[in-house]
Amino acid sequence: MTRLSGITPSGHVQLGNYLGAVRRWATEREPADLFFVSDMHAMSTPHKPGRLRALTREQFAVLLAAGIGPESVFVQSDLACELGALNWILECTCSYGEAARMIQFKERGAGQDSVRVGLLTYPVLMAADILLQGATEVPVGSDQDQHVELARVLARRFNATYGEVFAVPEAVVPKTAARVRDLSDPARKMAKSTQQSAGVVFVLDEPDVIRRKFRRAVTDDVGEVRYDPENQPGVANLLEILGACRGTSPYTAASAADSYAALKEIAAEAVVEVLGPVRERARELLDDPAELDRIRAHGAKHAADRAQPRLQAAMRMAGLR
């Protein structure tokens, strides 16, 4: 089994990324697993080059600080040649309709005057990430499920058309914290690219900032602490976050507080406690650019070496070279 997953530097890493993805990557890691910063994906919507470079660095440091070992991390663009080649092969395996059906494409493209072609082909590049490394499991939050499904379809189609090259991957979605919601708008998932960040808790936020964001979290006027996502989405989100931090179910978490104010405070403290060590270690790493560069170069070589035989086989079978 090989697990692989990525995180896109389209903003600062937030609590949903951490609880729904990064923390699990670190704690369940096996030697063959790979995790990466998908900086090429961050170009599918308008971006600033300097900010992209800085965020890539920050996310790379957060992955390491979360406990993912240096042998298991890399930055996507360090494999730009390998990925670019496989991406083209997979674009020529995917139909326009399949790409255009992706929910994230429709959501992000909605209401825009001009949409980058990269936004349409984004899931194909994701498939290239996954298939290039022969990943069998892809641990993601529920928002990425559909993209992994496309990677499965493309792997099967390539294998059936040209010959067996790719493992067919499976998405692994967590039972808790699969979708952490925005504290100020529980109808929306927490997202790093959200413009209004009052409801988004960032992994590198200072404890007092985290406490303030929780104090202002939107709840409801039912006035009872219980887990009812349908009718009390704000409270349910707080309970899911608290449960995920403590390793309990949101139902169990509900017995920890008898008022909304108490729930917000307890949830904030649980988050401060979980994120504290990650923030401190990430800051240390960011203060040592030479060490970060060294780890990055090592990770890139390892991932590229692993990718080459599969890429060569795919090119040959598709009639290239």
Ligand code: TYM
């Ligand atoms: P990204 O950067 O949007 O998110 C990284 C991981 O965090 C999860 N996640 C969440 N989980 C719970 N609650 C939330 N509010 C929340 N927000 C995000 C995501 O599900 C994801 O697991 N396209 C991917 C990166 C990528 C990738 C890949 C992943 C590129 N290539 C190949 C897997 C395999 C992305 O932008 O994730």
